[in-house]
Amino acid sequence: MSTDADAVWIYPAGILELAMLQRIVHDGFAAGRHVDYPATAREVPARAEFRMTDPGPDPRATPATLLRELQPAPGCAAEFVDGVMVVTSADRLVPPALLVPALLVPTGRAAPPAPIEARVGAGPWEPATLRRGPLGRPPHRAEQPTTVVPMREVAGMFELEQPVLGRPVIHCNGVPTLVTGESRDEARAAAADQESRFDLVQRADGSWTSVHRLGFRFARVTIEPGTTTAAAPAAITVEVEAAQTAHPRRGAFACSEARLTEIWSVAADTLELCMQGLMVDGIKRDRMPWMGDQALTALSNAYAVGDAQIARDSLVALAQLDHGYVNGISDYSLWLLVTAGTLVRFLGELDLAAAHLDEHLERLRAHADEHGVLRPPALPDTFVRVFIDWGVTVDPGRDSTALQLLWFWAVSTVARLQGEGSRWAGYAETIRRTVIDRAWDDRAGVWREYLDDIAGTSPYPTVLAILSGAGGRLTPGVLDALREAERVGTPFMTSFALRALAMAGDPGLAVDRIARLWGAMLDEGARTFWEDFPEPDGGSPLAMYGRPFGRSLCHAWASGPAALLPEIVCGVVPLADGWRRVRVEPLLGALDWATATVPTPFGALRVEARREQATETVASRATAVTVWLPAGVTLERADGSTQAGPGEVRWVSP
Numbered sequence: 001m002s003t004d005a006d007a008v009w010i011y012p013a014g015i016l017e018l019a020m021l022q023r024i025v026h027d028g029f030a031a032g033r034h035v036d037y038p039a040t041a042r043e044v045p046a047r048a049e050f051r052m053t054d055p056g057p058d059p060r061a062t063p064a065t066l067l068r069e070l071q072p073a074p075g076c077a078a079e080f081v082d083g084v085m086v087v088t089s090a091d092r093l094v095p096p097a098l099l100v101p102a103l104l105v106p107t108g109r110a111a112p113p114a115p116i117e118a119r120v121g122a123g124p125w126e127p128a129t130l131r132r133g134p135l136g137r138p139p140h141r142a143e144q145p146t147t148v149v150p151m152r153e154v155a156g157m158f159e160l161e162q163p164v165l166g167r168p169v170i171h172c173n174g175v176p177t178l179v180t181g182e183s184r185d186e187a188r189a190a191a192a193d194q195e196s197r198f199d200l201v202q203r204a205d206g207s208w209t210s211v212h213r214l215g216f217r218f219a220r221v222t223i224e225p226g227t228t229t230a231a232a233p234a235a236i237t238v239e240v241e242a243a244q245t246a247h248p249r250r251g252a253f254a255c256s257e258a259r260l261t262e263i264w265s266v267a268a269d270t271l272e273l274c275m276q277g278l279m280v281d282g283i284k285r286d287r288m289p290w291m292g293d294q295a296l297t298a299l300s301n302a303y304a305v306g307d308a309q310i311a312r313d314s315l316v317a318l319a320q321l322d323h324g325y326v327n328g329i330s331d332y333s334l335w336l337l338v339t340a341g342t343l344v345r346f347l348g349e350l351d352l353a354a355a356h357l358d359e360h361l362e363r364l365r366a367h368a369d370e371h372g373v374l375r376p377p378a379l380p381d382t383f384v385r386v387f388i389d390w391g392v393t394v395d396p397g398r399d400s401t402a403l404q405l406l407w408f409w410a411v412s413t414v415a416r417l418q419g420e421g422s423r424w425a426g427y428a429e430t431i432r433r434t435v436i437d438r439a440w441d442d443r444a445g446v447w448r449e450y451l452d453d454i455a456g457t458s459p460y461p462t463v464l465a466i467l468s469g470a471g472g473r474l475t476p477g478v479l480d481a482l483r484e485a486e487r488v489g490t491p492f493m494t495s496f497a498l499r500a501l502a503m504a505g506d507p508g509l510a511v512d513r514i515a516r517l518w519g520a521m522l523d524e525g526a527r528t529f530w531e532d533f534p535e536p537d538g539g540s541p542l543a544m545y546g547r548p549f550g551r552s553l554c555h556a557w558a559s560g561p562a563a564l565l566p567e568i569v570c571g572v573v574p575l576a577d578g579w580r581r582v583r584v585e586p587l588l589g590a591l592d593w594a595t596a597t598v599p600t601p602f603g604a605l606r607v608e609a610r611r612e613q614a615t616e617t618v619a620s621r622a623t624a625v626t627v628w629l630p631a632g633v634t635l636e637r638a639d640g641s642t643q644a645g646p647g648e649v650r651w652v653s654p
Contacts, residue, residue: 038328215283306599328383409468445475495560603630
């Protein structure tokens with residue numbers, strides 16, 4: 001029987017995603033030499049129960065007979081007790097990320113005709129998760145599909161056009177040693193400066209490959225002395241089995257400025273390379289799901305790829321805490337709740353129960369005072385108590401305004417998702433009033449850095465106030481706080497800052513900054529975008545964390561332009577969850593034309609905006625707009641008119 005045959009796997013709710021997380025973490029620690037990832041997630045359970053309460057349409061079937069037709073997943077044992085299938089991982093010496101209590105539909109059989117419920121321990125019965133995958137490799141263990149890419153030898157170094165995550169395969173005479181890097185300098189560096197592990201194993205055909213998947217663009221291969229055979233050729237060739245996921249609904253963006261078009265393309269490539277079962281931060285380091293990256297990539301995913309499953313799986317995995325904060329960072333617990341709202345608005349539905357939103361809010365509210373001010377303590381496995389962004393130092397003795405605004409955004413997001421009558425709506429308003437009363441400087445028209453501060457501001461509270469809808473006026477001081485900050489920390493928060501700048505009324509400057517900041521990485525030879533921008537003082541673009549090659553050169557949170565350019569330039573924004581209603585208001589600025597395709601859950605939404613030639617009836621610099629709507633999406637115009645898809649809509653804007 002072929003192990004590549006398609007099969008249906010059945011998991012308790014949330015356990016597939018949790019097992020994927022633990023497998024990725026296990027692999028990341030094995031492959032990396034400098035990995036720090038807080039162990040705050042719950043463990044994969046060893047035992048689960050499954051049941052059917054409805055036999056489905058077949059009158060001859062019973063829940064018991066249908067359930068008995070299912071098989072335990074490989075490595076698991078099952079017994080039938082009082083109408084319940086009890087599945088137990090048989091060998092707990094195997095890493096928990098590899099053995100998961102699950103069921104398997106036998107080959108050739110359709111998925112069960114009736115819903116299956118599952119529970120873990122004394123937890124509630126919940127609908128089980130069904131996922132297709134190869135018979136010989138359950139979905140929680142599956143790596144991405146691969147494609148073979150040959151490496152080109154240049155001056156003793158093997159090179160690729162852009163970074164990949166995969167296994168190099170070496171064909172040579174003798175025993176090779178391997179060093180890889182995201183840059184030539186890293187691939188040439190001494191062993192003590194390396195970020196990855198390069199253990200090799202020989203295959204049956206005589207070729208060599210790495211034990212671990214590696215993130216790299218350059219490879220250096222040498223042959224150990226005394227290992228060659230005289231009769232064999234001395235040439236070395238290298239190819240890569242590169243992880244690659246096909247996204248048939250990929251978005252697009254292009255415009256009359258070639259640099260912006262290239263930036264969008266490289267941002268989308270960066271995003272897709274970091275889609276590895278779950279959304280990871282980078283392909284070299286850490287190769288882990290971090291919530292800050294999820295917050296940003298949920299947006300870029302929506303505009304560039306439309307892969308709702310990986311976004312949902314990543315959020316559900318990170319939502320399952322055993323203790324402490326998400327990723328050991330208090331504000332990452334807040335970003336999880338904000339991102340739940342992003343997924344619903346931009347990518348469609350989310351199982352809110354699976355995200356444990358109420359549970360997270362209750363944990364966090366325990367650290368807030370009667371006015372809603374959040375003061376997160378250092379809990380077990382805390383990585384950073386309050387992060388905000390790399391390079392930001394928060395005074396532990398004061399209340400960060402940025403943190404309080406993110407707290408408001410998180411609570412108000414949950415209230416919106418739960419709808420009318422949510423118990424969190426009033427609490428969100430309490431937080432909002434407290435922050436305005438204690439952090440908004442009405443005389444100067446700016447947000448203060450800390451509550452009850454009499455001086456001092458920064459762009460971070462301004463950005464979060466605008467994006468969260470917390471209020472405060474768009475005063476000259478607010479706009480100046482955004483305009484005066486060329487960049488706001490890393491590409492992570494800079495992307496949010498540019499989104500806020502466009503929302504505050506200066507989209508042209510936001511686009512100019514995308515061209516300058518991300519363009520500076522292209523000028524350095526980047527083919528994917530980096531964890532941080534090049535240093536303006538000319539310092540090494542490769543160094544970070546006190547290590548010469550510590551900076552990730554393919555980092556998910558740098559993919560912001562994949563969302564920002566179609567959102568700002570083509571003006572494509574969802575007005576209702578899942579793109580059911582949209583607004584399209586292009587702002588070309590100095591551009592002559594721009595076009596975008598957004599992969600909505602209903603199909604491709606396409607926009608084209610082009611400057612019209614001045615005539616007696618058309619004003620100079622007017623914009624002709626064409627929108628192609630898929631069925632299920634309704635366009636709402638600024639004049640109040642609507643057009644339901646499918647269809648084509650044209651107009652000219654002054």
